[in-house]
Amino acid sequence: MSKYVKELIIDDVHARLGDARDVVIIDSSALDPITDHEFRGKIRNAGIKMLTVKNTLARKALERNGAQGIDKILAGPSTIIYGGEDVVALSKIVVKVTKDYEKIAIKGGVSEGTPLNSDAVTALSKSPGRLELISQIVGQILSPGANLAGALLGPGGKLAGIVKTIEEKHGGGDEPSSEAA
Numbered sequence: 751m752s753k754y755v756k757e758l759i760i761d762d763v764h765a766r767l768g769d770a771r772d773v774v775i776i777d778s779s780a781l782d783p784i785t786d787h788e789f790r791g792k793i794r795n796a797g798i799k800m801l802t803v804k805n806t807l808a809r810k811a812l813e814r815n816g817a818q819g820i821d822k823i824l825a826g827p828s829t830i831i832y833g834g835e836d837v838v839a840l841s842k843i844v845v846k847v848t849k850d851y852e853k854i855a856i857k858g859g860v861s862e863g864t865p866l867n868s869d870a871v872t873a874l875s876k877s878p879g880r881l882e883l884i885s886q887i888v889g890q891i892l893s894p895g896a897n898l899a900g901a902l903l904g905p906g907g908k909l910a911g912i913v914k915t916i917e918e919k920h921g922g923g924d925e926p927s928s929e930a931a
Contacts, residue, residue: 756807763803763811767830771815772837773860774844774871779827780853789851796843798833816863823858823865837861838879845875 751759767773778786793800803811805824812820812830834840841859848854859866866874878886 759803759807760810760814763801763807764814766799766801767811767815767832769815770832771817771860771862772834772840773812773817773830773832774840775820775823775857775859776829776831776844776848777827777855777857778829778851778853781851785851785853789847789854792847792850793831793843796834796847798831798840798843800829800831802829812860817860817865818863819865820858820860823860823867826857828857836880838874838877841871841875842879845872 778789781789790800801808805826805828808828808830809820809824831840831844834843837859844856848856856868856871858868859871861874
């Protein structure tokens with residue numbers, strides 16, 4: 751392959767990756783064609799993209815996106831998986847789908863230019879995603895106000911209950927009083 755053709759392929763891979771700074775790299779070379787097609791369909795249905803390309807060309811394209819030190823991850827057959835909301839969502843989908851296929855090995859990944867080994871990708875899949883973290887933070891911010899409102903409304907509710915009980919004991923007070931004129 752000539753240097754010009756390699757540059758064209760690197761440009762194409764870089765264009766496909768776009769701004770993706772989060773990728774997961776797997777080895778799916780042990781899959782038979784039918785199983786590989788099924789696996790790729792599941793990944794595609796999840797809104798994730800896959801790309802199999804020569805390692806040296808993939809390395810150069812990923813380096814353009816800021817990834818460094820990925821030589822060990824890109825050793826042997828490699829498929830780049832990218833897309834998704836963030837690296838946590840991407841790793842959750844990849845780990846979930848690869849559980850169904852014993853012959854697929856998660857080799858590692860890249861998050862914001864930092865290489866990750868396979869254990870780190872699996873650990874990321876177990877952590878809360880972006881939306882889950884936002885909801886936890888909002889809950890933490892709003893909880894003091896909710897506690898304060900509960901504390902302020904609690905004694906008032908008790909007092910209203912006591913007044914109602916006393917009112918029911920003494921005849922309800924629904925009839926107009928004849929003494930008030």
